[in-house]
Amino acid sequence: MIRVAALLGVLRHTTIAYEISEHIGQFPNIEMTVISYNDSLIDDLEIEIDTDVVTVKTLNASNRLDLRAISELHDLLRNESFDLLHTHHNFVGSLGCMVAPSDLPIIDTEHANHKDHYSVAQNLVNSVTLGRANRVVANSQATLDSLYPHERVLVPSNQRCVIYNGVDVDWIDTSTKDKTWRTDSPRVTTVGRLIPVKNQETLINSFSAVLDKVPDAELVIVGSGPRQSALEKIAESNGIQDSITLTGGVSREEVYNILYYSDVFALSSYSEGFCVALLEAMASGCPPVVSNIPVLHEVAGDTAVFVDPEDTEGFSAEITRLLDDEDRYQRYSIETRERARTVFSIKRTAEEYLDLYQEVAEGS
Known part of the structure; x- marks a missing residue:
């Protein structure tokens, strides 16, 4: 013992x-x-x-x-x-x-x-x-x-x-039985503390261009932290506050439920130690568009789209492309889910x- x-x-x-x-x-x-x-x-x-x-x-x-x-x-x-x-x-x-x-x-x-x-x-x-x-x-x-x-x-x-x-696959699969966050609208989700290094600003600033191509899309920002008020103001200044939801802190079960009913996982962090949230999104079959930083390449391999964390046009273009291209979307969804569940x-x-x-x- x-x-x-x-x-x-x-x-x-x-x-x-x-x-x-x-x-x-x-x-x-x-x-x-x-x-x-x-x-x-x-x-x-x-x-x-x-x-x-x-x-x-x-x-x-x-x-x-x-x-x-x-x-x-x-x-x-x-x-x-x-x-x-x-x-x-x-x-x-x-x-x-x-x-x-x-x-x-x-x-x-x-x-x-x-x-x-x-x-x-x-x-x-x-x-x-x-x-x-x-x-x-x-x-x-x-x-x-x-x-x-x-x-x-x-x-x-x-x-x-x-x-x-x-990632605990059984926990994720159990949580997805709850249909609370089910939606017919295209949903982009990010998960993380609302702190400067997570850089949710890039995603908010990129979302206006996403809405130009996909008017009924929504951005869900999951997490709590000191930047919440500032992020809400950025959404308002872009005139897209009605298309953005900041959930605050929620349970892991609810995070898994949100990810399961999301179409794209987006992450524009400047730095990550590992990023469990990305892994959980992958295990849910949610294709990722993420920052082009070394650790996220370690986690996602070839199953994610990588963009410079300050490139708002790049994020909007790649998110829109995934939402528009069904074949590409399905390929990323299958491959990212398989990688998370077998490797991690x-x-x-x-x-x-x-x-x-x-x-x-x-x-x-």
């Missing part, structure tokens, strides 16, 4: 680290404990915990440097006889590395591009503890390639690897982590 503590910042519908932990916990001879640094009561979590496969402990930290929560984490890692610590999320992962017993093996997963996503301060904090990990896992080759030279010195090449995130199964992700857990635990 390998007893694993997975340390996360929060547990949300979009927390892929928890979803992976839950799938790992389904294997025999693995005992998974997920520690949430910021969440308070388990009953208040927005996700349902499968207590048969994972135990969840919450530390209710009021801020990043909550001394009580750090002390509880310190005691937890020393008193629970864990065989392995798996850290996720930049700052909380660093805390775990600092307070863990020196003989406790650690696997650290890096979820975002270091150069594009993290500030100088965040990278400094991460760098202090990165060398403490026995293995550093990146969720994509692009994330691994983003490590700074000094981070590569701290983590030799034989201690670095890539394990891709995966979350079961495969869990199996690769299980192999790594066994390697590190036995090697220690």
Whole structure:
């Protein structure tokens, strides 16, 4: 039996680290404990915990440097006889590395591009503890390639690897039975936090030209964040607010339902660590038109159309072309669905982590 503590910042519908932990916990001879640094009561979590496969402990930290929560984490890692610590999320992962017993093996997963996503301060904090990990896992080759030279010195090449995130096909297929978002209008959907790096502005600015060719089309922007008001104003300034829906935060089941009843998935991000949303759209058979950045080529391969993230004319042209060309649309829909479901199964992700857990635990 390998007893694993997975340390996360929060547990949300979009927390892929928890979803992976839950799938790992389904294997025999693995005992998974997920520690949430910021969440308070388990009953208040927005996700349902499968207590048969994972135990969840919450530390209710009021801020990043909550001394009580750090002390509880310190005691937890020393008193629970864990065989392995798996850290996720930049700052909380660093805390775990600092307070863990020196003989406790650690696997650290890096979820975002270091150069594009993290500030100088965040990278400094991460760098202090990165060398403490026995293995550093990146969720994509692009994330691994983003490590700074000094981070590569701290983590030799034989201690670095890539394990891709995966998609839960059964969950997606179950969610599509709900017809709430069914529509006869052509629908373009994007999913992501409403923050500058996601660059939803390009999609909104491109949509006027889409409406010129497909007047009944609609753009659905799924997600919450500080840019919502600004994005609404951009839609109004283009005079297309009636054709755009900003859903705010919704459950994963509702995201899957929206994607299933969408015709095109569009993403104009400047940077992504992996982009689970793209993978979920692909698994739903929703052809993608996405930013021409390396990590999205990793995920989609030849099954997506790639456009520069600032090219509004390119996005409108490619979205319209997919909506107009039935043969091309069907080819992309079939190929993208097949790629997501065969190459990026979350079961495969869990199996690769299980192999790594066994390697590190036995090697220690």
